Amino acid sequence: MKYNLPKYILPALIVLAISCSxxxxxITSSTKNISSIDCxxxxxxxxxxxxxxxxxxxxxNGFWNVTGPVPKDGSAAKKYEHLKKGWVGSxxxxxxxxxxxxxxxxxxxxxxxxxPVIFGYDVIHGYKTxxxxxxxxxxxxxxxxxxxxAEIAAAESAASGLNWTFAPMVDVSRDARWGxxxxxxxxxxxxxxxxxxxxxxxxQGNLGEFNLAACVKHFAGYSFAExxxxxxxxxxxxxxxxxxxxxxxxxxxxxxxxxxMNSFNELDGIPATGNAYLQRDxxxxxxxxxxxxxxxxxxxxxxxxxxxxxxxxxAAEQAANAGSDMDMExxxxxxxxxxxxxxxxxxxxxxxxxVRRILRVKxxxxxxxxxxxxxxxxxxxxxxxxxxxxxGVLDVAKKSIVLLxxxxxLLPLKKEGQRIAVIGALANDKTSPLGSWRIGADxxxxxxxxxxxxxxxxxxxxxxxxxxxxxxxxxxxVETKINMTDKSGFTEAVNTAKNADVVIMVLGEHGLQxxxxxxxxxxxxxxxxxxLLETVYKANPNIVLVLTNGRPLIxxxxxxxxxxxxxxxxxxxxSGNAIAQVLYGDYNPSGKLPMCFPKAIGQLPLYYNHxxxxxxxxxxxxxxxxxxxxTDIDNNPVYPFGYGLSYSTFEYSNLKxxxxxxxxxxxxxxxxDVKNTSKIDGKEVVQLYIRDLxxxxxxxxxxxxxxxLTEIKAGEVKTVTxxxxxxxxEFYTANKKWETEAGDFKVFVGGSSIxxxxxxxxxTK
Numbered sequence: 001m002k003y004n005l006p007k008y009i010l011p012a013l014i015v016l017a018i019s020c021s022x023x024x025x026x027i028t029s030s031t032k033n034i035s036s037i038d039c040x041x042x043x044x045x046x047x048x049x050x051x052x053x054x055x056x057x058x059x060x061n062g063f064w065n066v067t068g069p070v071p072k073d074g075s076a077a078k079k080y081e082h083l084k085k086g087w088v089g090s091x092x093x094x095x096x097x098x099x100x101x102x103x104x105x106x107x108x109x110x111x112x113x114x115x116p117v118i119f120g121y122d123v124i125h126g127y128k129t130x131x132x133x134x135x136x137x138x139x140x141x142x143x144x145x146x147x148x149x150a151e152i153a154a155a156e157s158a159a160s161g162l163n164w165t166f167a168p169m170v171d172v173s174r175d176a177r178w179g180x181x182x183x184x185x186x187x188x189x190x191x192x193x194x195x196x197x198x199x200x201x202x203x204q205g206n207l208g209e210f211n212l213a214a215c216v217k218h219f220a221g222y223s224f225a226e227x228x229x230x231x232x233x234x235x236x237x238x239x240x241x242x243x244x245x246x247x248x249x250x251x252x253x254x255x256x257x258x259x260x261m262n263s264f265n266e267l268d269g270i271p272a273t274g275n276a277y278l279q280r281d282x283x284x285x286x287x288x289x290x291x292x293x294x295x296x297x298x299x300x301x302x303x304x305x306x307x308x309x310x311x312x313x314x315a316a317e318q319a320a321n322a323g324s325d326m327d328m329e330x331x332x333x334x335x336x337x338x339x340x341x342x343x344x345x346x347x348x349x350x351x352x353x354x355v356r357r358i359l360r361v362k363x364x365x366x367x368x369x370x371x372x373x374x375x376x377x378x379x380x381x382x383x384x385x386x387x388x389x390x391x392g393v394l395d396v397a398k399k400s401i402v403l404l405x406x407x408x409x410l411l412p413l414k415k416e417g418q419r420i421a422v423i424g425a426l427a428n429d430k431t432s433p434l435g436s437w438r439i440g441a442d443x444x445x446x447x448x449x450x451x452x453x454x455x456x457x458x459x460x461x462x463x464x465x466x467x468x469x470x471x472x473x474x475x476x477x478v479e480t481k482i483n484m485t486d487k488s489g490f491t492e493a494v495n496t497a498k499n500a501d502v503v504i505m506v507l508g509e510h511g512l513q514x515x516x517x518x519x520x521x522x523x524x525x526x527x528x529x530x531x532l533l534e535t536v537y538k539a540n541p542n543i544v545l546v547l548t549n550g551r552p553l554i555x556x557x558x559x560x561x562x563x564x565x566x567x568x569x570x571x572x573x574x575s576g577n578a579i580a581q582v583l584y585g586d587y588n589p590s591g592k593l594p595m596c597f598p599k600a601i602g603q604l605p606l607y608y609n610h611x612x613x614x615x616x617x618x619x620x621x622x623x624x625x626x627x628x629x630x631t632d633i634d635n636n637p638v639y640p641f642g643y644g645l646s647y648s649t650f651e652y653s654n655l656k657x658x659x660x661x662x663x664x665x666x667x668x669x670x671x672x673d674v675k676n677t678s679k680i681d682g683k684e685v686v687q688l689y690i691r692d693l694x695x696x697x698x699x700x701x702x703x704x705x706x707x708x709l710t711e712i713k714a715g716e717v718k719t720v721t722x723x724x725x726x727x728x729x730e731f732y733t734a735n736k737k738w739e740t741e742a743g744d745f746k747v748f749v750g751g752s753s754i755x756x757x758x759x760x761x762x763x764t765k
Contacts, residue, residue: 040368041359045352047113050338053355055087056115057326058334059294062094066102086111087334089358090164090294090326092120095440100161101375108371116371118362120164120294123203123212124183124437125149127156129389129573130446132400133435133514133550134169134199136569138185138594139644140399141685141709143198149396150202152389157440158210159383161374163365165212166261168199170248171221174605176595177228179518182436182550182570184223186594187607187641189244190704193251200255207258207364210374216252218263218296220278221245225265228604229519234265239697241267242732250287258291258361262324264299271306273299274315279323292325292357300330312336320346325354390574397578402567402591403645410544410564412585412647413502416458421500422450423466423493423536424507424529426548432469435550435570436515439476445573449506449546452576456584462500466493466532474512482513483527490535497540504583505533506546511570514550523554523601530557537561546579552597559597559638567593585647590683590709592644592752596637602630608641608753609700642704642752648682650712651675655749655757663764667725672749672757674720676712683711686720689748689755695741696734702748702755705729722749729763740765 045053063079064071071077082088083106094100100119107117125131131149140146150168157165172189173181185195196216205211221241225232236245249260260283263272272278273295283289300319301312309315316332317340327333340346366373403411413420426432426449433446453461466489471481497503507529512518524530534557537543544564547553548571558565566589568579581587598606617627629635651674658669674686688706692699706722724747730740742765748755 037360037363038356040363041356044113044115044359045355048355050341050348050351052086052113053351054333054337055082055085056089056355056358057337057351058082058088058331059090059092059120059326059328060088061092061329062099066099082334083107084110086113086115088117090118090120092166092328094119095121095157095160095162097161097375097377097380101372104371104375115359116362116367118164118213118365118367119162119374120166120215121157121162122167122437122439123153123157123162123165124167124169125435126153126393126438126572127160127440128384128442129156129386129393130434130438130441131393132397132569132571133182133437134184135182135186135550135594136400136571137396138191138195139402139567139569139591140396141191141592141707142396142399143194145396145399146195147198147202148392150199151205152392154203154205154212155210156384156389158212158374159376159380161380163212163367163374164215164259165203166215166217167203168196168214168252169217170196170252171218171223172244172248173223173595174607175223175228176523176552176598177519177521177601177604178223178225179230179436179514179520179551180223180516181552181595182514185248187596188594188609188704189247191594192248196248196252197255200252200257204256204258207366213258213361213365214252215259215261215294216249216257217261219249219260219272219283219293220263221267221272222263222265230517231264234267236267238736239732242738246282253283253287253289258364260289260291260293262293262295262299264296264302266306266308271299271303271308273324274303274308274318274322276322284323290357291361292354293323294326295319295324295328295330298329300324300327300332313340316340317345320350320354325357393572394574394577397571397574398581398587400569400571400591401578401582401589402593403589403647404565404567404639404643405559405563406645406647407563410502410542411566411583413583414459415456415584418459418501419499420453420459420461421496421503421540422453422461422463423496423503423505423532425465425468426508426510427504427506428463428465429510432511433548433570433575434572435511436518438511438572441573447574447576449504449576449579452578452580453504453583455577455580462496464493464496465489466536467528469527469529470510470513474510476512480510480513480518485528487528487531490532493532493536494539497536500540501542503536503540503543504546505536505543506548507533508547508549508553509551511550514570521601523552523598525553525555533558533562544583546583548575552593552595554598554601556599556638567591588647588680588682589644590646590685592642592685593639594641596641597639599636599638600633603633603635603637606637609703611698612701640753642685642687643754644685644752646682646684648676648678648680648684648712648714650682650684650751651677652750652757655759657747657759657761660759660761661764662724662761664726667723668761670722670724670747670749671719673717674710674712675717676714679714681711681713683709684751685709687750687752687755688722689753690724690729691746691748692729692731692741693744693746695731695743699731702753704753724761726763
């Protein structure tokens, strides 16, 4: 695409060219390596006033309808003037080539230096074509499918003018009450880490092409909010911080993520936005992260509410000194930072470091080569909603479904000759399956479960709503109202079930009952759905329960009584087709849970890789009361982490270790035979866990350290092999560093975190 350079930027480009040419000559006689981009960044930085530098650290939400008149007064007018002065480094929630191009034109052609703006958006699990929510994708344990999903999201949104996504969220989530569990990869740091890397690579791809800069969030500890209540206090040990919370962030940084987002919570008494230990010491110093850190929405100003800052000016001072490089919608930097530098409270070196990081990302995205790189309306029209994108999200949706129970092989359904009753408002919903955090998508665009089932013509399908889940049309910004009283559809549902051979009940959460700000104190089926389920069961117990939800639910009655249960999450645009293909057996389910399902709310937070405690006591009932347990329920979940059935069945045997001892620079090869004992070809996620028996700090009872998703034909035996080396067993020790300690270990292999095969080994130095 051709574009005209603004007259203002020509002197800047000349200086860049001259200084970079000189630097290139100097490199030959100097040991200091100056990259071409760094040279350009430094040269541009030398041209900028302090206010222009601070402007690059300022991010505004979309404030102006670019097809309407120029704002004349109020905050919109102020922001518009800041944009024209070059005091806006980034904008968010502006989408579509037409609007992006109009705003970019102001930044590039009407400001003194013509520095392009970077446009960010919450592309969490798709833009227009929506993939499953991230928690559901994690259930696939298929890294290539997850990477492909991010690539689709990047392609669509980049074609629509965007160049930065506020994803992936890599918060390890142990408490299903927290609504944002839907946005991450579950309870395990290892699974979160490999998925974080896959999603970063999917979003960013080859940055010379049309891709998105990833933003890894929320740094750090956000998901450990007390009581699972969003934005709540976080109080964790350094052991938990380093061994559980931080590994996925580090994996994302090592995968090349260009940006990080700090979080709303405090950590060790200091809000993350003002936390130098997190941002300067760990991220930028220890991990040598070269990108920039953006605050979460308004989090700088919220440090006043935390009681950490007396006012916005002090918050800006604390955030800048702590290493928060860009302010999202607090206006703290643009209003106060230049004055703070002149007062000596923030050094200009810190400003320069932040601006270098921001400019470097813009160079890496190619915005200086072509500010309108992402602004091609023809490409937008040809790209958004492509057929191959729908095929891609359908593929990952099928892979994300978890079969929790299938007594008497009720599934898969027969394809002809059956009378099937479909019950539940969510079965006929075309918006809820899109899930939360799909703000670029249009309502009513998902394939409903009923539509997916009706695509199969051999059976007689009858539908009854039964009961609404929510009252009215939920929105992203307003509290969702739950139907707690209206049972007027129960009679129709019962009559429909009585006349059916099989009943498919689609129950769970509406897509907007999960996500940010959607914490729940109770995790059963919302509203009157549990009563509906039990009422229909009395009429016809031959039920397939399809759960559509964004977090683990507490379903002990269903787990005990319903013969078949399918965890179908919020699967996105192709949801109904994916569910129907699994129910009819055209796709053999292979998903495994990334979070365990609790028996009761009192068990939360609940996670498989817990510590032993001094009185573990085992899991069996005992006459003694003095051990770590509940008096009214056992300690186990209904369905554990890593669990998931298939229409195939698998048998594990012959666990072998190449040696029982290894030393520095050595390794152990672990092999296991997995047999498909059924007559159906299937996939199995073979999982490797390790226990470090004694450490300088106490260690979990079991930790996931590897897995392999493998296809095994009917009757076939496959030998799956893993390698254990020093890296596999290292952890953050009492010495306050990552290292490997000598000692004794156990290795476990199986199809879930509840494994049967185990063997001992040791590591010596």
